[in-house]
Amino acid sequence: MNPQRRKSGRWTDQEKQLLQSLVQRYGCNWRLIAIHMPRDQRQIREHYLNHQNPAINKRRITPSESERIQELYRQHGRQWKLIASFFPGFSPIMVRNHWNNLQRKRMNQLRSIKRGQQQPDFPSQVDHPQFGNNQQQLTTLAPPSDSIRKKMSITYFLN
DSSP states (O other), X not given: OOTTOOOSSOOOHHHHHHHXXXXXXXXXXXXXXXXXXXXXXXXXXXXXXXXXXXXXXXSOOOHHHHHHHHHHHHHHOSOHHHHHTTSTTOOHHXXXXXXXXXXXXXXXXHHHHHTTOOOOSSOSXXXXXXXXXXXXXXXXXXXXXXXXXXXXXXXXXXX
C-alpha cells in the first residue's frame, strides 16, 4: 500500500474533481483509478457510488416515499439494495440511513413519552375514510425491538 494514501477523513474538492475526471477516463475500473488517487479502491468505489455519482438524487425523501420505505421494509426486511431499487436515484445507503433516522426519531419520541414530556408525532389511531366513523385502531410501526436498538446504536457509533 502506498504510504501517501489517506485512510479516512473527508474528501477534499481536489479529490472529488480528480475522481470525476478519472471515472470519465477509465469508467468504473476502481483498481486503475486507485493508482492515481490517495485512497484505496473500496473508498473510491463507495464514495463514487454513494455520493458523487451523477445518477444519485440528492433531494430529501418525501413523506410518501418514507411511508413506502416503511412498507417495503415490512415486506423485505433489511434488503436495502432491493428497497432502493423502487426509488430511482436513491442509493441503498441513503435509504438505510433514512430508515435508521426514522427509527432513532421514534425511539427518542417513545423515551420522551415515557418521561411524560410530549405526545407522539405518530398516530396510534387513524381516521381513515375506508373505515368510516368506527375509529378502528390501525397499527403503525411497532417500537424497535431490543436487537434493532442494539444494531441502531452500533450503526450510530460506526457512522
